Amino acid sequence: MTLETKKNAFIELGKFLSQFSEAENTQKKDVLGNAVFFDSFVDLIHLSQSHNGWYTPEQVYYAVQSWTNALTAENLNTWLNAYDFTNVKPKKIALILAGNIPLVGFHDFLSVLVTGHDVLVKTSSNDQHLLPFLAKYLIHIAPELANKITFTEGKLENFDAVIATGSNNTARYFEYYFKDKPSIIRKSRNSVAILNGEETKEQLIALGEDIFRYFGLGCRNVSKLFVPKGYNFDAFFEAIFEYQDIIKYEKYANNYDYNKAVFLMSNFKLLDNGFLTIKEDNSHASPISSVFYEYYENLADLEKRLDSEADNIQCIVSNNLVKNSVAFGQTQQPKLWDYADNTDTISFLLIT
Incomplete structure (x- = not known):
């Protein structure tokens, strides 16, 4: 599966997500998979609050629109053109995801797949539905991804590296438990x-x-x-x-x-x-x-x-008062290359 094929799948996902907003859900004729996924996604957005009381439709729609803005050909190319993917040896990367905000683990999921690895996902109990739904859409668009995406509710087994996100307390557990694996362990910030x-x-x-x-x-x-x-x-x-x-x-x-x-x-x-x-x-x-x-x-x-x-x-x-500051109102609109904890996930995955 080529890099272009993977990028195109995520671009199609961005187009699919662009149909959903708090103001209106509107089907577009050129979007793939609407017959199967459009109505179900509307239902899921409005059911999300029953799965997690903080996931109001307003907040889920905001997260969806944020990923709509990110998953464009221009953004994906700008992000990925800085890396060399020629020598990647596919491995299985385990993800332990947080659930504090909707789709908070999507960037790690995207990063693993776009670098050519297989992803083994353990979702948070607070966010068990949104990412698996988007994964099903991606597999519908690009069936080759079916063998590269696995979700598990049990113990993580048979993986080569791990990216785990949690609190400062769980991070200590992760660091001990995964001490023999290449890892990115994210703590509270x-x-x-x-x-x-x-x-x-x-x-x-x-x-x-x-x-x-x-x-x-x-x-x-x-x-x-x-x-x-x-x-x-x-x-x-x-x-x-x-x-x-x-x-x-x-x-x-x-x-x-x-x-x-x-x-x-x-x-x-x-x-x-x-x-x-x-x-x-x-x-x-x-x-x-x-x-x-x-x-x-x-x-x-x-x-x-x-x-x-x-x-x-x-x-x-700040208003440019210190170096590398973010403009007011922009913290929840990170670019694809704005890595959590300033740890370059793609570089980690390319050398793992």
């Missing part, structure tokens, strides 16, 4: 934003997207703000008021009530707008419905600190 008080209202509204998308459950969600001494949060709260409807979702509201109560009982000073609390705290990892903040005095010193903490940080959002 968080994203931060740096403000200087000169952000426009539009940028702060976009920052709300980085905070609230997927209810803040992703490693690319901003959970910590760095602000200059004396920073006034009024403009921030005014901008993010656009996201007030998030409190209408029961699971989020329950977390808001619980975490706010815990903070207040501990006599922490809070700023609160009725759907988000912000608390001064040195940690990067804030609970759902809360964002931590910390004051800084010197940007150069802050950048050095964040460099030293790079293993705990997924994204840094």
